Amino acid sequence: MKYSIPDSVLLKAASEYGTPLWIYDRATIERAVKDVQVFDTVRFAQKACPNLSVVSLIRKLGCVVDAVSAGEIVRALKAGFKGGQQKGKVPEIVYTADIFDRDALELVKKYDIAVNVGSPDMIQQLADFGVKSELTIRVNPGFGHGHSRKTNTGGDLSKHGIWHEQIKDCIKLAQSNGMWITGLHMHIGSGTDFEHLAQVCDAMVDASRHLGSHLRTISAGGGLPIPYHEEEKGNRIDVKAYYDLWDNARKRIQQSIGHDVHLEVEPGRYLVAESGYLVAEIRAVKKQGSNLFYLLDAGFTDLVRPSFYGSYHAISVVARDGRELNETVDAVVAGPLCESGDVFTQEEGGFVVTRKLPKAQVGDLLILHDAGAYGAAMSSNYNSRRYAAETMYTKGEIKLVRERQTFEQLLQNDRIIEL
Ligand code: LLP
Numbered sequence: 001m002k003y004s005i006p007d008s009v010l011l012k013a014a015s016e017y018g019t020p021l022w023i024y025d026r027a028t029i030e031r032a033v034k035d036v037q038v039f040d041t042v043r044f045a046q047k048a049c050p051n052l053s054v055v056s057l058i059r060k061l062g063c064v065v066d067a068v069s070a071g072e073i074v075r076a077l078k079a080g081f082k083g084g085q086q087k088g089k090v091p092e093i094v095y096t097a098d099i100f101d102r103d104a105l106e107l108v109k110k111y112d113i114a115v116n117v118g119s120p121d122m123i124q125q126l127a128d129f130g131v132k133s134e135l136t137i138r139v140n141p142g143f144g145h146g147h148s149r150k151t152n153t154g155g156d157l158s159k160h161g162i163w164h165e166q167i168k169d170c171i172k173l174a175q176s177n178g179m180w181i182t183g184l185h186m187h188i189g190s191g192t193d194f195e196h197l198a199q200v201c202d203a204m205v206d207a208s209r210h211l212g213s214h215l216r217t218i219s220a221g222g223g224l225p226i227p228y229h230e231e232e233k234g235n236r237i238d239v240k241a242y243y244d245l246w247d248n249a250r251k252r253i254q255q256s257i258g259h260d261v262h263l264e265v266e267p268g269r270y271l272v273a274e275s276g277y278l279v280a281e282i283r284a285v286k287k288q289g290s291n292l293f294y295l296l297d298a299g300f301t302d303l304v305r306p307s308f309y310g311s312y313h314a315i316s317v318v319a320r321d322g323r324e325l326n327e328t329v330d331a332v333v334a335g336p337l338c339e340s341g342d343v344f345t346q347e348e349g350g351f352v353v354t355r356k357l358p359k360a361q362v363g364d365l366l367i368l369h370d371a372g373a374y375g376a377a378m379s380s381n382y383n384s385r386r387y388a389a390e391t392m393y394t395k396g397e398i399k400l401v402r403e404r405q406t407f408e409q410l411l412q413n414d415r416i417i418e419l
Helices: 007-017 026-036 052-060 070-078 102-111 120-128 164-176 194-214 239-257 269-275 305-309 407-411
Strands: 021-025 041-045 064-067 093-097 114-117 134-140 180-185 217-219 262-265 276-288 291-296 315-318 328-334 355-358 365-368 389-394 397-402
Touching (some): 007 021, 007 276, 007 315, 007 365, 021 026, 021 269, 021 397, 026 052, 026 389, 052 064, 070 093, 102 120, 114 120, 134 194, 164 194, 194 239, 239 262, 269 276, 315 355
Parallel strands (some): 021 389, 041 064, 041 262, 064 093, 134 180, 217 262
Antiparallel strands (some): 276 365
8 A cells, every 4th residue: 555654754753753643744635625626615624634733734725614613613713714704705714513502602703703504593592692694504405425324414314404495494584683694505424426416416506596696605515535445546536527516506506696606615534534644553463263463552542433434444564673564464453442343444334354464563553544534533532542643744754733642631630529
């Protein structure tokens, strides 16, 4: 498996910062951002990789940002994005969620953050809180699709967005509170294919009829897939064709309402997934019956995607002592946690499988590829494991972008009460 960081750099980074370790390759992020900049606006779904250096880089490359929580608003501001909404200007930060918690509502008001509402209640809560602004709405078109059932965000079993038949009521609710809905947004899931995309575009055209001449912006949401399997590599989605479908929908809308409409896209995974590597050390090599296991110092507390969705991540091995790795074996790759689901080689449904991998020994590094999106972002402290350090490979050098959590930080908010 080829990757964009030299083995010597990986080895040096692993000994300098310890393992597990995240590495983001700056050049890969830059390439991905360029690919999607055919859209009028690229809004980074920072949930995929909220590291401040990554968000700042993406800002520097000309993107704006999405925030799904109060914490993500704070991060966006820290990374240099500004609140404030001006007529005719694309807002730098948009809060897109299905609820307001009280913290988010306060920050939205304080920094004049644009809101993409996902429930009618959000409109009322904004009004009750004294916020009067233009809004966009996230529409659930009545169907959805994703790379896993867990990433499908449309249809009547999904909690996301405003049901398409309620758009009219939301327009009325907004107007009766002195607000206008000027944009529509659809995100039906992560890992969308072209067949479903055409269906979403049609749904957007349908939804636009309710807004008529008030409509200024449509957002295609996120969901652009990346090739996770080795055999799909080199066969990346045709972003231009993806754009053309949306542009066609935009043109149909423009024709019916008689003025220009701005077209946004909101990718997370596409911008960062391929840039990210999770570097772990093999700490045990053992046999369970006829199955060989490589046990790592990284687990689902670091990268949860295989355990949660059965997601596939390509794997490479780098020999610590520089020896050639010519021999292959079938191995299960697992982590250190006290859970049988703590396995990186599994299929959807929690089935553990083996993978053909180089014959490795304790001390070798094992690299999980395409881990830049929903990797560190979904890490946890389960088993009291510390968050791993994050680094960026830029201009031939590894730079620390998040220190490894210390034991003090792990415990700092706990209180021992008098018992
Ligand atoms: N916009 C909205 C409103 C979203 O909910 C999401 C993802 C995105 C954009 C970005 O989607 P992307 O372009 O990254 O597919 N943890 C899962 C993915 C869940 C995504 C949730 N929302 C995974 O690891 O695959």
